[in-house]
Amino acid sequence: MSDQNRTEINKLGEFGLIDKIAEKFSKQNNSTKYAIGDDAAVIDVGDYYQLVSTDMLVEGVHFDLSYFPLHHLGFKAVAVNVSDIAAMNGIAEQITVSLALSNRFSFEAIDAFYEGVKAACDAYKVDLVGGDTTASPSGLMISVTAIGKVDKDKIAYRSGAKVNDIVCVTGDLGGAYMGLQVLEREKQVFLENPDMQPQLDKYQYIVGRQLKPEARMDLVHELLDLKIVPTSMIDISDGLASELHHIAKHSDVGINVHEDKLPFATNTQETALEFKLDPNTAILNGGEDYELLFTISQDDFEKVKNHPDIHFIGYINEKSSGLNLVTTKGNPIPLKAQGWDHFS
Numbered sequence: 403m404s405d406q407n408r409t410e411i412n413k414l415g416e417f418g419l420i421d422k423i424a425e426k427f428s429k430q431n432n433s434t435k436y437a438i439g440d441d442a443a444v445i446d447v448g449d450y451y452q453l454v455s456t457d458m459l460v461e462g463v464h465f466d467l468s469y470f471p472l473h474h475l476g477f478k479a480v481a482v483n484v485s486d487i488a489a490m491n492g493i494a495e496q497i498t499v500s501l502a503l504s505n506r507f508s509f510e511a512i513d514a515f516y517e518g519v520k521a522a523c524d525a526y527k528v529d530l531v532g533g534d535t536t537a538s539p540s541g542l543m544i545s546v547t548a549i550g551k552v553d554k555d556k557i558a559y560r561s562g563a564k565v566n567d568i569v570c571v572t573g574d575l576g577g578a579y580m581g582l583q584v585l586e587r588e589k590q591v592f593l594e595n596p597d598m599q600p601q602l603d604k605y606q607y608i609v610g611r612q613l614k615p616e617a618r619m620d621l622v623h624e625l626l627d628l629k630i631v632p633t634s635m636i637d638i639s640d641g642l643a644s645e646l647h648h649i650a651k652h653s654d655v656g657i658n659v660h661e662d663k664l665p666f667a668t669n670t671q672e673t674a675l676e677f678k679l680d681p682n683t684a685i686l687n688g689g690e691d692y693e694l695l696f697t698i699s700q701d702d703f704e705k706v707k708n709h710p711d712i713h714f715i716g717y718i719n720e721k722s723s724g725l726n727l728v729t730t731k732g733n734p735i736p737l738k739a740q741g742w743d744h745f746s
């Protein structure tokens with residue numbers, strides 16, 4: 403092929419590339435209910451839907467072993483996949499774990515990784531049912547697939563948000579991103595002066611958010627008990643703004659979120675200010691919090707209005723009004739999605 407026909411991947415972006423891949427394929431089995439495009443694939447197995455999600459973590463791209471303990475990495479690799487099952491309002495039941503590793507790793511290192519995998523299997527009640535192990539020329543690559551299930555009338559796609567629905571988010575945002583900034587800074591300090599010990603006490607909360615994220619499976623169980631089916635749902639892996647764009651696009655709606663309603667921890671805000679960053683940048687665009695972003699119908703609000711860990715951040719509007727952040731002063735400003743783009 404001549405260079406004139408060459409399309410750079412970074413021109414397409416991650417989502418553009420996925421769209422191009424998806425375009426190539428058409429459905430061959432009726433059991434394939436929903437293929438590429440949501441947090442998990444949806445397979446009709448008769449009485450319920452089976453959910454399948456897969457995610458890859460690559461050394462040097464997603465984690466740095468100089469500050470990422472292997473047992474935490476094992477936990478995180480499982481949690482981020484369970485989170486995608488949770489984002490469909492499903493319950494994860496099985497995982498497979500595949501590794502590509504170099505001879506740089508000892509058995510003890512891999513065992514530590516699997517201690518983390520096991521802790522996550524216990525925490526989320528999932529079974530490790532297989533995987534693959536292969537050699538890698540240098541770095542560590544981890545691929546996890548999670549399998550789950552959901553009742554057909556309880557599935558939550560990205561596409562079901564309706565005008566007037568309430569936009570909800572669990573937990574607090576931006577912490578994992580600020581935790582990463584701290585870890586990267588301490589790494590640089592250490593590289594310049596190996597006698598310096600990292601100072602992490604003050605940042606315990608946000609560093610924990612980066613190293614030990616939890617899948618919000620607890621919320622899925624709570625919604626089930628409360629008999630609430632979210633009209634749409636997605637997990638926050640790339641940042642709130644990016645996930646809001648997905649909901650708006652898939653549901654064909656507009657969204658207003660209110661700046662003064664966005665949940666964040668004091669530790670996140672203080673650290674952002676210390677790094678001379680606008681805390682809103684971390685809250686809106688910082689990834690990897692793995693909280694759930696979802697919409698509920700107004701009729702369900704009474705059941706959750708006093709929930710300590712669900713925050714009501716805005717409303718669904720007609721598509722024509724777009725996606726906006728309503729500032730504390732009441733001015734709507736169009737919300738751009740920055741998120742993570744691994745190809746830029």
Ligand code: ADP
Pocket residue numbers: 420423437438439440441442443456457486639640
């Ligand atoms: P998430 O952040 O929730 O894990 P992604 O943005 O990674 O979701 O993926 C979005 C959708 O694209 C998912 O349905 C995923 O399975 C699909 N996808 C991503 N990469 C590929 C690929 N290389 N081939 C086919 N499908 C893909």
Ligand code: MG
Pocket residue numbers: 441485486489636637638639
């Ligand atoms: Mg997801």
